[in-house]
Amino acid sequence: MPKVLISDKLSDAAVQIFRDNGVEVDFQPELGKDPGKLAQVIGEYDGLAIRSATKATADLLDKAANLKVIGRAGIGVDNVDIAAASARGIVVMNTPFGNSITTAEHAIAMMFAVARQIPAADASTQAGKWEKSKFMGSEITGKTLGLIGAGNIGSVVASRALGLKMKVIAFDPFLSQDRAREMGVEKVEDLGQMLGRADFITLHLPRTEKTANILSAEMIARIKPGARLINCARGGLVDEAAVAEALKSGRLAGAAFDVFAQEPAKENPLFGLPNVVCTPHLGASTSEAQENVALQVAEQMSDYLVRGAIANALNAPSVTAEEAPILKPWIALCGNLGSFAGQMTEHAIREIEIEYVGQVGQLNLKPLTSALTAAMLIPLVGEGGVNMVSAPIVARERGIRISETRKDAQGAFGSYVRLIVTTETQTRSVAGTIYSDGKPRFIQIKGINLEAEPSEFMLYTANTDTPGYIGALGTLLGELGINIATFALGRSARGDEAIALLGVDAVVPPAALERIQGLAQVRQAKALRF
Template sequence: MAPRVLISDKLSPAAVQIFKDRGLEVDFQPDLGKDKERLAEVIGEYDGLAIRSATKVTEKIIANAGRLKVIGRAGIGVDNVDIPAATAKGVIVMNTPFGNAITTAEHAIAMMFAAARQIPAADASTQAGKWEKSKFVGTEITSKTLGLIGCGNIGSIVAERAIGLKMRVIAFDPFLSAERAIELGVEKVDLDELFRRADFITLHTPLTEKTKNIIDSAAIEKMKDGVYIINCARGGLVDEGALRDALDSGKVKGAAVDVFSSEPATENILFGAPGLVCTPHLGASTSEAQENVALQVAEQMSDYLLKGAVSNAINMPSITAEEAPILTPFVKLAEQLGSFAGQLTETSVRCIRLEYEGDVAEMNVKALTAAALTGFLRPLLQTVNMVSAPVLARERGIQVEDVRREQQGVYENYIRLTVITERQERSVAGTVFSDGKPRIIQVKGINMEAELGSHMLYITNADKPGFIGHLGMVLGDSGVNIATFNLGRTAPGEDAICLVEVDGDVPASVLDTINRLEHVKQVKTLVF
């Protein structure tokens, strides 16, 4: 059955067509997002939900979404989605951070010009029949210093445009590398230096606890007299009361604001301030951007629902459409290793360590670690998946480590999962051969080679003559058919492990009989 997608906001007809062309069943109800009760009633019928800003995906809606696998937001902001609730439910939340980047950057540049040349006020005055040339003396932008707070995708475009306008550009961004700064032609500075040197300051950073009110009265005090402030990023980055005071006093000569702490902003402390230019959150509002983000979210959601490719996810490592086929067998291996270890672990876990060696160490190991945690936790939490597993592990106090290194042994790729409990360390390792099938190659330091089937018997025993024959007789007499039989040992006559693939469930009575066999130390059934 084809995956079903609900579009609950106004989205481009071209985006609807993309879903259809990719073979998905799409239900286009552009006004449904405004009716929270109705949305909660019907959301359980869909695998995907495509939204803009009108739909509020609350915890209640997510709780009712039994089939939902992915929420796609056509745009950058996901403030209207309960991310923790979606993550706990295993629902991927995607956005489209690149579809409207140019449009938002252009708006910031336009707002900078509008404030510097007082264009809105001059326009209103002129159209009112006045001719107030002396009243609207502006500020030249050429050779001025522009301070970027945030130099990611949008900020870097603003930097490029500003350099083209012959501005000097300085940037504060903890994640901006020295090499990237040189590539962009900007000077990386700390925040206080940016406040001290910038003639114009523009914000391009998300709203977090660290960035909330990043421009407040103390920050404004450090700025040049007559500075201009532009915010087309997020309401809440600028303390609106402090900015109003600074505009009234003339400390800030002009400000251009597209976003507000509370929206829609029908009232705001900034309104009426001298030198202020306002727009109603138009940063992404061009016909090109609206089309771009709609098409992008349709492609991303289709790729995930049909191929398992994950791009621009807020709560899961990305897996590109190109790497998905290569990564798939390693995802399966990582999940099998986690499941193997999870089914054998009976005490509280302190740490899970993933070691990636050879070719696999160059792959998307975040996705592989998420898959391993999924397998490990599934015996306890049946609904866990790659989205929710890292969060659930963290909630349970399980430390997760991953180590990458170049090939050291005979295998071109190698994954080892080690579980550290209060009492012991236990590891299991595997590889993917050229046939694309995962194999177990080591258990508790004992080498063996086994392909895992749906039903397996795991037996630890002393390596003594007669054990294999006795085990075969018990299974045969009980009508349990052996599919594959794999052995490994530390040394002749010492500890050994037996992995047997069988064709179905093994009754408890048969397990009891095996457990009573001479030389058997432990027997468990494993299901994959």
Template sequence: MPKVLISDELSAAAVQIFKDRGVEVDFQPKLGKDPAKLAEIIDNYDGIAIRSATKLTAEILSKTSNLRVIGRAGVGVDNVDLPSASAKGIVVMNTPFGNSITTAEHAIAMMFACARQIPAADASTQAGKWEKSKFMGTELTGKTLGVVGCGNIGSVVASRAIGLRMKVIAYDPFLSHDRAQALGVERIDDVEDLLRRADIVTLHLPKTEKTANIISAERVAMMKRGARLINCARDGLADEAAVAEALKSGHLAGAAFDVFSVEPAKENVLFGCPNVVCTPHLGAATNEAQENVALQVAEQMSDYLMAGAISNAINAPSVTAEEAPILKPWINLAEMLGSFAGQVTDSPITDIEIEYVGEVGQLNLKPLTAALTAGLLKPLVGEGGVNMVSAPVVARERGVKIAETRKDAQGAFGSYVRLIVTTEKMTRSVAGTIYSDGKPRFIQIKGINLEAEPMKFMIYTTNTDTPGYIGALGTKLGSLDINIATFALGRDQKSGEAIALLGVDDFVGAEALAEIAELPQVRQAKALRF
């Protein structure tokens, strides 16, 4: 009988699900706050169910050789060391859709509280004062709400705001015109345009390299005078100090934050500012949401431990035990193809077509398509916001149409996968195969043939095919102290369009990338991370 440890607060119904499915349960809801004790006993269990209090660090995971699955009752997996878990073959699951309604409703509640100064008015009234004129509020009806991030939670916020007769504008790189029309929102292509127009801005983004500090000091200054900012998503999306200064100067009329740069937030630059509403990370804190994610994680973990089924896994494909050895290299390739396309695509994606050519077309394509779609979405949605199971759902929510095509073997390679991505501005493609060594290779980009083994860090350029480019690029990288590990080239014709895909030792930052892009031959330069 497999044994599961529950180290955080989880509902009794979840405990019962484990028992009903034949899983032994050790319920120690306070253990997550005692990392030393957790490290001491974690090797005694096949699975561990957690919420946010338990921190499964690399050090703790190093103490176990028996743990098979980690179940996170919630979306965020920041408290799990994913590389360490993956290296040990531990499946990490989350529950990506269990608290969407609750978080969206909290954002709406924070908007009302901020617009009507409810917390300050309540404190004043209970202190025996009657300061009616001091707490003049503003109606939400007729105001423009700017939703930054219109995914699962953001779209719920938008629908509730429309019900309040607000005008909703939305910025999301993956939000297509069709999806925006279905939601009844106006799509904005530039977040700065949204900030200039919105009376209230609400954030619903994952925290990634691209979204960190998206509401910077400069962008706070761009917001309308008298606007309000709501953040019930993730810390680090907004510059707290800049928001505090804007509140004090009167540039912003109010702000409401449920997440903070340091949590628990015993002190913060926002505390004490005029008309600021702060709550202790309550976005998912309702009885319904807690019950939903607890039941879901118990069911998922039980299915895996008793039958080997994998669902909502962050770091593992949903495949049977028999299929896994055959599918594994193709799943890795599919995710890399999707990741490449996602990292080099800037405009909203409307359609993706996946061609499975040769023997790969005879395999179970569902995990391959899911892996490719997850790789495509992760650069903007974030690691915790999409996985192989949720990727097709997330794609549909954003109006992205997915088509699969099986083709007989053709060309120089007997079996390969080609991804064709269509955006509102262009169509691009990337293809790859598995070599006899079991490793993936890029074999074509934008219809141009080349051969490149994916590396953790890469640089991709499109450029004109002119003499001296290789030397100019190499010299520039040398001056930037960027070491080249691999170098692949291709072109469509002499003096036509060319591409370069380089493996490098470290991730290339924005400043260095800008210098590369300034080379006269370069049309586009992208830093990639796989």
């Protein structure tokens, strides 16, 4: 039974979801605030469910020997070292849709608040003043809203703004023209151009190396005079000091911030300025949203630990619960193909080409490609150096190009996978399929057909096709005390190159391999382990 630690506050209903799915739960909602104590116990768990208090640092993950998944109840994962998790094969999930509506509604509320100066007017009125002329507002209807980021939350904001009869323009490099038309917004290619047109500007994107300080002092200077700026996304996206100066000079008519570069925000250049509305990171703070993300993360983590399904992962391809049993044998086959190629390769790899032929090409290929790449790289970088999660990253770091091709069924097999590996010196291929018994088979090596079921220990030989080789190899293996379990043969043409792939009962030691290599017909001999 998988075991999950909940180290932050989650609802009782979320705890029950884990239990209903056959997952053992250790609910310690205050543990995330004590990193030392958390580090002492983290090695016992398969899953870690968190909110924002727990910090999943590289040091903590070093002690998480059994951890398979981290689930963040919420969208932000600033408190998780994703690179460290990926290196250890730990899937990191979040819940990007659970609080989208709540955060979008907060952005709309902040827009109204700053447009009509509601907080300041409320404070003045409750202080016994009646300063009606002081709080002249601005209508929303007919104004232009500029979205920076049009993903999950941005699209909800756009729909609400369109309902308010606003014109919506969006800057988002990942937004297609078709999607923009579907949303009813105008896509703007240049950020500076958008800033010069918008009456209200609101941000909805994560903080990354590329988006940090996206609204720099230079960009803020390009904002339309009299516009209002709203940030309910992430701190650090905006140069807050530059915003403060723009407010003081009158270029900006107002600003509303729910997030800040430094949180908790005890001091900030924006505090105390007129027509600035500030809230303490309340975007997701509704009872509905908090419950939704807690239930969602419990479902996602349970699906992964019990059924192998992956949803909303930030460092692994998604696999649905329905896909998992279908993909499982193909993932095993891809692991065998990758492992074979990795063990056979003796020079630096330049390119990996994967052909998915027939029905397998209709499946979700990302986990297949990840499994194949990881298995191929393990002989090169070591067992602890790569896994399904980190494989694409490791391949990219080593300059290995990876390509996928889907092809219609051809040849004797209705569905198979072929791996083509190009090194500094040669190009070689290996192909395999799944038989009706659900087990993988090698069906082609270097263009030579054969049928061999992978086993834990195997011996591969490339030899000249001459009479007596099978007898010579069998006799020598008998002398060496190596028992043959399976024996598959293939050749390119009579008298030309032939290959043999044998399943054996134990690992072939180096001394024995040297004897096999000494046979007159043998061109190459390799001991393999799967």
